[in-house]
Amino acid sequence: xENLVTIRDLAVRFYTYEGVVHAIxxxxxxxxxxxxxxxxxxxxxxxxxxxxxxxxxxxxPGRIESGSIVFFDRDGGGELELxxxxxxxxxxxxGNKISMVFQEPGSALNPVYTxxxxxxxxxxxxxxxxxxxxxxxxxxxxLSDGSGLADSVRRPFWRWQRRLYNKIAQKSHPVEPRLLxxxxxFRRLLWRLQDEASLLTVNMLKDVEIPxxxxxxxxxxxxxxxGMKQRAVIAMALACSPKLLIADEPTTSLDVTIQAQMLxxxxxxxxxxxxxxxxxxxxxxxxxxxxxxxxxxxxxxxxEIAGVEEIFLHPSHPYTKALLxxxxxxxxxxxxxxxxxxxxxxxPPGCRFHPRCPSATPMCQQERARLKEVAKDHMVACHLC
Amino acid sequence: MARQLVKNPLSLIGIIIIVVFAILAxxxxxxxxxxxxxxxxxxxxxxxxxxxxxPPNEEHIFGTTEGQYDIFxxxxxxxxxxFRVGLVVIGIVVAIGIVLGSxxxxxxxxxxxxxxxxxxxxxxxxxxILAMAIVAAIGPSLRSVMIALxxxxxxxxxxxxxxxxxxxxxxxxxxxxRGLGASSGRVIIRHALPNSIxxxxxxxxxxxxxxxxxxxxxxxxxxxxxxGYADWGQLTSFARNWIVGPPGNSLKYWYAVTIPGLFILFxxxxxxxxxxxxxxxxxxxxxxx
Numbered sequence: 001x002e003n004l005v006t007i008r009d010l011a012v013r014f015y016t017y018e019g020v021v022h023a024i025x026x027x028x029x030x031x032x033x034x035x036x037x038x039x040x041x042x043x044x045x046x047x048x049x050x051x052x053x054x055x056x057x058x059x060x061p062g063r064i065e066s067g068s069i070v071f072f073d074r075d076g077g078g079e080l081e082l083x084x085x086x087x088x089x090x091x092x093x094x095g096n097k098i099s100m101v102f103q104e105p106g107s108a109l110n111p112v113y114t115x116x117x118x119x120x121x122x123x124x125x126x127x128x129x130x131x132x133x134x135x136x137x138x139x140x141x142x143l144s145d146g147s148g149l150a151d152s153v154r155r156p157f158w159r160w161q162r163r164l165y166n167k168i169a170q171k172s173h174p175v176e177p178r179l180l181x182x183x184x185x186f187r188r189l190l191w192r193l194q195d196e197a198s199l200l201t202v203n204m205l206k207d208v209e210i211p212x213x214x215x216x217x218x219x220x221x222x223x224x225x226x227g228m229k230q231r232a233v234i235a236m237a238l239a240c241s242p243k244l245l246i247a248d249e250p251t252t253s254l255d256v257t258i259q260a261q262m263l264x265x266x267x268x269x270x271x272x273x274x275x276x277x278x279x280x281x282x283x284x285x286x287x288x289x290x291x292x293x294x295x296x297x298x299x300x301x302x303x304e305i306a307g308v309e310e311i312f313l314h315p316s317h318p319y320t321k322a323l324l325x326x327x328x329x330x331x332x333x334x335x336x337x338x339x340x341x342x343x344x345x346x347x348p349p350g351c352r353f354h355p356r357c358p359s360a361t362p363m364c365q366q367e368r369a370r371l372k373e374v375a376k377d378h379m380v381a382c383h384l385c
Numbered sequence: 386m387a388r389q390l391v392k393n394p395l396s397l398i399g400i401i402i403i404v405v406f407a408i409l410a411x412x413x414x415x416x417x418x419x420x421x422x423x424x425x426x427x428x429x430x431x432x433x434x435x436x437x438x439x440p441p442n443e444e445h446i447f448g449t450t451e452g453q454y455d456i457f458x459x460x461x462x463x464x465x466x467x468f469r470v471g472l473v474v475i476g477i478v479v480a481i482g483i484v485l486g487s488x489x490x491x492x493x494x495x496x497x498x499x500x501x502x503x504x505x506x507x508x509x510x511x512x513x514i515l516a517m518a519i520v521a522a523i524g525p526s527l528r529s530v531m532i533a534l535x536x537x538x539x540x541x542x543x544x545x546x547x548x549x550x551x552x553x554x555x556x557x558x559x560x561x562x563r564g565l566g567a568s569s570g571r572v573i574i575r576h577a578l579p580n581s582i583x584x585x586x587x588x589x590x591x592x593x594x595x596x597x598x599x600x601x602x603x604x605x606x607x608x609x610x611x612x613g614y615a616d617w618g619q620l621t622s623f624a625r626n627w628i629v630g631p632p633g634n635s636l637k638y639w640y641a642v643t644i645p646g647l648f649i650l651f652x653x654x655x656x657x658x659x660x661x662x663x664x665x666x667x668x669x670x671x672x673x674x
Contacts, residue, residue: 055564060493095565102564107557112579121575122565236565 003072004244004276005031005054010067012049012058012300021344023049023062025300028371031244036270036277038291038308040284040323042341046300047280051246054278055098056082056090073097073243096126099237103249105229109221115232116217119204120197122239127200128193132168135192139165165192200239208235208265227258231265238269245269246278251286263290284327288312293377296320299342299352302371306378316380318357351383359384393665399658402651410464417461427462428613429454438627438641448640450623454613456640460648462615466527467652470600471593474534479589481535482542483582487573489543490550501547504540512537513599520608527610530603534596545588549581556580591660594653601649617652620645 007029014021024046031037039047052058054069069082071093082090102108110118123131139162143155198217205213208231221229230250237245247266251259267290270277281287287294288308295305296319304317315321325335339356342348348355354364361383369381391397409416419426432445433453441448447456489500507515519533553559554577562576597617603609604618605625612619621642630637 057560057563059560091566091568093566094563095567100561100564102557102561104557108561110558110562110576110580121562121567125566233561236561 002033003030004033006070008068010053010069011065012053012062013065014062016061019345022300022347023344024053027302029295029302031276031278034274034276035292036279036290038279038281038287038294039297040281040287040294041297042282044341044344045297047297048248051100051248051278051280054082054246055094055100071098092126095122096240097242098244098246099240099242100246100248101233101237101250104253105226105233106221108233109229111221114218114220115224116198116201119201119232119236119239120194122236123197123200124193126240129169131193131196132165134196136162136165136169138192161192204235204239205232226254227261230254230262234265241273242275244276244278248280249282259286266290284323296323299344299347301352302381303353304380310375310378316374316378316385317382318359319353393662395658396662399655399662402655403659406464406652406655409461410468413461413465417458427615429459429615431455431613438638441640447644450620450641451627452623454623456620456644459615459620460617460645463617463620463645463648466610466616467597470527470531471597474531474538474596475589475593477535478539478542479585481539482546482585483578486543486546487550487578490547491554491569491573491577500543504543507537507540513602516599516603517606517608520603525608527614527616530600530609534599538592538596542585545585546581549584550577553577553580587660587664590663591657594656598649598653617645617649
């Protein structure tokens with residue numbers, strides 16, 4: 001299968017007062033076309049940072065130190081090296097080709113706008129031309145249908161609108177409407193764009209199985225339940241049918257029944273759109289449920305990556321084994337992993353897991369383990385495998 | 386929102402006071418007609434040059450103050466000056482505060498450091514003394530008073546907005562909107578500011594009264610409008626020597642200081658009550674049902 005995103009030697013560091021934090025260290029990761037790749041790991045293992053690095057949204061004082069992230073866009077664009085793109089190009093990719101669903105649906109929605117407004121914004125940002133085209137068609141049908149005195153008064157205004165929307169539909173940056181859209185009161189003149197966007201929004205809300213979407217669109221976030229909010233956030237992320245959907249712990253803050261619905265929704269979306277999904281979670285059950293392949297991260301490094309059945313049936317890395325043992329089971333005493341997560345300021349030398357590893361050797365303390373293939377499509381970074 | 390405003394008796398009083406003052410200001414030419422042959426309507430007409438204030442009589446219903454300036458005309462037209470000083474100064478100050486505060490808060494780093502150290506410099510001076518120095522430097526007039534008040538009051542607004550933006554900046558929806566491809570300008574204007582502007586609006590409505598009071602204080606010190614300009618501070622300034630009457634009749638000239646004083650008092654009180662009402666309504670922590 002072809003790769004959609006190829007990450008090579010990615011390093012993300014945070015320059016804090018206490019020292020340099022190695023949030024991600026020499027990460028190699030491929031996301032294939034149409035697959036769901038899960039990233040699992042403890043808090044602070046660099047899962048979310050990997051996601052933010054793909055979008056180039058690493059917060060200050062973090063920096064992408066080195067490496068490359070190549071995004072392969074089949075419909076135009078071709079291979080794009082995301083780390084060297086200009087900020088403007090990057091903005092046209094965010095939310096459009098690559099979009100993200102955040103962990104907490106409650107706080108990922110702006111409390112002062114309605115759900116509809118917020119989803120429309122995505123269309124207005126990335127689908128301006130298409131909206132202009134639709135608006136133009138609407139004005140044209142008005143011009144051809146309109147008759148009577150009132151309409152003949154409005155006719156010159158419609159002609160002006162047709163010219164305006166035609167401009168928007170043709171060029172991506174026409175001067176006149178651009179000027180208009182920056183002046184607060186004149187912005188209202190482009191209301192047809194907003195109308196078209198809200199039509200698309202209602203369709204989008206229907207797609208994520210929100211009942212009565214037209215009514216929900218005019219609600220504020222605090223008027224909706226957690227599950228509905230998460231659906232709205234997913235609708236926002238899917239608005240422009242992205243090639244890659246990054247889901248950062250999308251089910252963590254939801255209760256179990258809603259979680260199951262969300263996972264079902266993700267599966268359906270993937271089947272419908274053929275998008276790849278990068279699914280970040282610390283819940284192994286969830287990962288087993290939705291993912292095609294699973295990557296395990298520890299302290300900013302990749303430990304193991306394999307197909308979902310392979311990794312759950314034949315875990316090779318001691319950390320993966322320990323994680324699987326730590327899943328609570330009825331009738332079995334809970335196994336914990338001794339020790340604490342490696343200190344990112346002063347990471348242990350060699351393999352970062354060695355202080356907690358039951359089978360560590362002297363070699364593990366000195367030399368870092370490289371990824372190697374132990375079975376087909378099963379890569380492990382461990383000296384013992 | 387309108388219903389909430391009217392329900393609270395104090396805020397209702399505030400609204401009534403401000404509306405009455407607004408009517409006085411709008412209909413000033415009808416309430417206190419401009420005498421014929423009078424060139425600048427903002428200059429108070431005077432009836433002679435005697436220093437002693439004259440008590441209210443038929444011709445001057447609030448009496449005249451030192452220099453025979455008509456108090457009634459002065460307070461009515463002074464309402465316009467008060468609104469102008471209050472609204473213009475607050476408008477400009479809030480605009481400066483929003484621009485600088487949101488730049489500093491959102492982008493942080495060096496820009497934040499530079500803007501905040503400049504506000505520190507301004508905040509290091511006692512406001513009224515700095516305002517006096519500025520007026521003295523550029524020459525006393527109502528416009529200099531306004532400039533001076535703008536210069537001394539923008540830093541606290543920039544601070545307030547910066548703080549609120551800093552808080553909002555960490556919210557997920559800001560990151561989410563960046564993740565959806567919004568530019569920094571769009572994020573600030575559409576997402577950060579609407580969530581952080583309310584404390585500023587409350588402070589602005591409370592401050593209009595304080596600004597008018599400060600302008601009156603500067604005028605009282607003789608640093609404000611030119612002599613005879615319709616301005617409440619100026620009128621109280623005229624009454625400076627007549628606060629206490631001759632022995633045995635110490636309240637003889639009460640009207641000279643009390644009437645403009647009451648106008649200032651009610652104007653400031655009105656804005657304060659309105660500001661409190663705004664706070665109760667706009668602060669989401671107090672008002673979200």
